[in-house]
Amino acid sequence: MQRDLRLDNVGRRYGFRGPWVLRGVHLAVAPGTLTRVEGPNGTGKSTLLRLLAGLDAPTEGRITGRPRTAYVPERFPSALPFTPHGYLTHLGTIHGLSHRTATRAAGEWLDRFGAAAYARTPMAQLSKGSSQKVAVAQALLAEPELLVLDEAWTGLDAAARTELERAVAERTAAGGAVVFVDHDPRRLAGAPDTTYTVRDGALERRTRETTAPADGPQVVVEAQGPQGGQPPTDAMGALVSAEEAAPGTYRLTVPASHSDIVLRTLLTARPPWHVVSVHPLDSRLDKDSRR
Numbered sequence: 001m002q003r004d005l006r007l008d009n010v011g012r013r014y015g016f017r018g019p020w021v022l023r024g025v026h027l028a029v030a031p032g033t034l035t036r037v038e039g040p041n042g043t044g045k046s047t048l049l050r051l052l053a054g055l056d057a058p059t060e061g062r063i064t065g066r067p068r069t070a071y072v073p074e075r076f077p078s079a080l081p082f083t084p085h086g087y088l089t090h091l092g093t094i095h096g097l098s099h100r101t102a103t104r105a106a107g108e109w110l111d112r113f114g115a116a117a118y119a120r121t122p123m124a125q126l127s128k129g130s131s132q133k134v135a136v137a138q139a140l141l142a143e144p145e146l147l148v149l150d151e152a153w154t155g156l157d158a159a160a161r162t163e164l165e166r167a168v169a170e171r172t173a174a175g176g177a178v179v180f181v182d183h184d185p186r187r188l189a190g191a192p193d194t195t196y197t198v199r200d201g202a203l204e205r206r207t208r209e210t211t212a213p214a215d216g217p218q219v220v221v222e223a224q225g226p227q228g229g230q231p232p233t234d235a236m237g238a239l240v241s242a243e244e245a246a247p248g249t250y251r252l253t254v255p256a257s258h259s260d261i262v263l264r265t266l267l268t269a270r271p272p273w274h275v276v277s278v279h280p281l282d283s284r285l286d287k288d289s290r291r
């Protein structure tokens with residue numbers, strides 16, 4: 001993913017005079033980030049995800065910067081005239097993979113999700129959980145730049161749920177973005193860079209909380225920004241402290257568990273920050289040096 005996917009002043013309502021489900025939504029989804037969307041039932045989470053996935057168009061406002069996108073819908077149409085293997089191979093070729101590569105990728109993804117045993121069973125005969133594995137595999141198959149997951153964990157068994165969490169981490173580590181809705185608040189807890197709550201048609205943003213204990217391992221990142229620039233706000237939420245060591249050069253102290261997020265945020269900022277050094281914080285020396 002090369003740049004942010006942006007929603008500018010986006011509104012969506014159904015029907016000519018229907019009530020606005022979303023209105024005045026501004027949102028930027030940055031490369032390499034994980035975004036959670038939450039909110040009570042019927043507030044517009046799926047509507048937002050369909051807009052992000054490009055399956056629906058805004059009634060007003062603009063969406064720009066669309067990357068190669070894959071989507072797992074809340075309800076997957078499972079009664080398709082294919083076997084899982086045939087369906088995934090077919091989709092793979094539509095995504096531009098050669099038949100051989102698509103066949104191999106289909107087999108690998110079905111295997112990862114524990115669905116190899118029914119790879120050649122007609123999809124109409126699959127249980128809900130088994131179809132859900134196909135729904136998830138079809139989205140991951142072509143390594144999308146943006147992955148949009150609407151309750152994608154629902155119906156999966158424990159091993160497949162873990163595998164999907166792993167696949168999400170792989171996507172963001174590869175520089176892709178993932179946006180998800182899930183009814184379980186423990187899903188990927190602590191991992192999202194940003195969480196949005198849909199309320200009264202608008203998005204309320206909650207920046208990532210620092211969950212590492214105050215006395216846990218910490219890392220010092222020295223980084224230079226553009227002239228007069230402040231560290232990106234997305235990175236600030238994860239910081240223990242930020243000191244301007246020299247004009248434009250910041251010394252950012254961050255829990256070790258959050259250092260990858262901060263580094264990614266700095267490197268993908270527009271314009272990007274230059275990371276000068278990264279080293280573990282020696283808390284004893286650090287305290288001494290402040291005396």
Ligand SMILES: Nc1ncnc2c1ncn2[C@@H]1O[C@H](COP(=O)(O)OP(=O)(O)OP(=O)(O)O)[C@@H](O)[C@H]1O
Pocket residue numbers: 014021039040041042043044045046047048
């Ligand atoms: N295709 C549609 N036509 C008409 N109204 C719709 C359509 N899709 C959604 N809505 C309405 O838009 C509102 C938001 O629905 P949406 O499915 O986006 O909410 P949600 O937060 O995802 O809900 P849930 O948590 O129950 O899945 C609801 O009032 C719903 O009835």
